Amino acid sequence: MPARRQSPAQQRRTWDIAGNSVTFEASTKVAGCYPTSTNAVRIIASLAGAALLLAAAPAPSRPVAGPPAPTRYRLRTVVLDAGHGGKDPGCHGLKARESDVALGLVLALGRQIEDHMPEVKVIYTRKTNVFVELDERAAIANRRHADLFISIHCNAGPRDSHGTEVWTMGLHKSTANLGVAQRENSVILQEADYKDHYDGFDPRSPQSHILFSLFQSAYVTNSLRFAQRVDGALRRDVGRASRGVKQAGFIVLWKSTMPSVLIESGFLTNPTEERYLNDKANQTYMAAGIFRAFRAYKRELEGSSADAADD
Incomplete structure (x- = not known):
């Protein structure tokens, strides 16, 4: 598949953080955070927006814990x-x-x-x-x-x-x-x-x-x-x-x-x-x-x- 052309308004950077590939794509138009593979996160940030503090997704060998079990109600x-x-x-x-x-x-x-x-x-x-x-x-x-x-x-x-x-x-x-x-x-x-x-x-x-x-x-x-x-x-x-x-x-x-x-x-x-x-x-x-x-x-x-x- 041919590589998607980047517009002048977009710049793409990739880092390897603790074994996790993180792609950072800056755009003046859209913002968001999207998964790209099992061990990577694709992050879109708006240049016009505020600065973001970002972290890589956890490695697949460490499954993400689900929400805690609801506390059972008690009439006390x-x-x-x-x-x-x-x-x-x-x-x-x-x-x-x-x-x-x-x-x-x-x-x-x-x-x-x-x-x-x-x-x-x-x-x-x-x-x-x-x-x-x-x-x-x-x-x-x-x-x-x-x-x-x-x-x-x-x-x-x-x-x-x-x-x-x-x-x-x-x-x-x-x-x-x-x-x-x-x-x-x-x-x-x-x-x-x-x-x-x-x-x-x-x-x-x-x-x-x-x-x-x-x-x-x-x-x-x-x-x-x-x-x-x-x-x-x-x-x-x-x-x-x-x-x-x-x-x-x-x-x-x-x-x-x-x-x-x-x-x-x-x-x-x-x-x-x-x-x-x-x-x-x-x-x-x-x-x-x-x-x-x-x-x-x-x-x-x-x-x-x-x-x-x-x-």
Whole structure:
């Protein structure tokens, strides 16, 4: 084959470096690095470009190592968040307060994880009746590099409203969904300088929630996966009426940098549900359902699909 003629704009040089033939071809038009044989590298550099530091390809007797094997995922840390607390009791029924019921559920869930899955570290945003700001709840999870964030609350609505809801971060699809997010986010009104802390976000403004809800979490897939497991366990194992898995703009979910869900355990404004939720035995029973969902989700993520399917 006749040699390719070099244009005036191209110059070709070849060096032998540690037994490897390296061809350097300078060009004013193209730049790149291309293999020419099993032990050579053809390098095209632009004279108009920046200087390049180049190395020869390794000898064929030393095969190039492939990428490292992926590290197997482990769910090591979960943060449990009891909604409201302290000066913020949340919603209430005739006797029960949301802050107390949520704390009872969180403590019951935490005990079951600690007893049956000691390899998982359980962190609480609060274990007593104290006020914790919304952004601090998420910050606790972020600082501890949590793998999952679970926030537990109680709902409010018309007297006949009943059932559980499991929420993930996302755009609300109805005014009812917006109302739940507005109620849970309104706690920031009790925080000093809340407009500075939350970049001007106003929990009373539908427009703020619409813009805020467009920030889809990077962890939405796993958040929805866990939410569906919780919804199924509460419905199937605990026997609670389900209002479904939903999405809306919750500050506490948006601020967390891991899969996260918010569980509305029932309506304190419904006298029947209030009596159920205010009972410690029922709180333990509900927590057992959430625990089963947590265990199945962990096994699914870690690759034990057969075990997850059994739950």
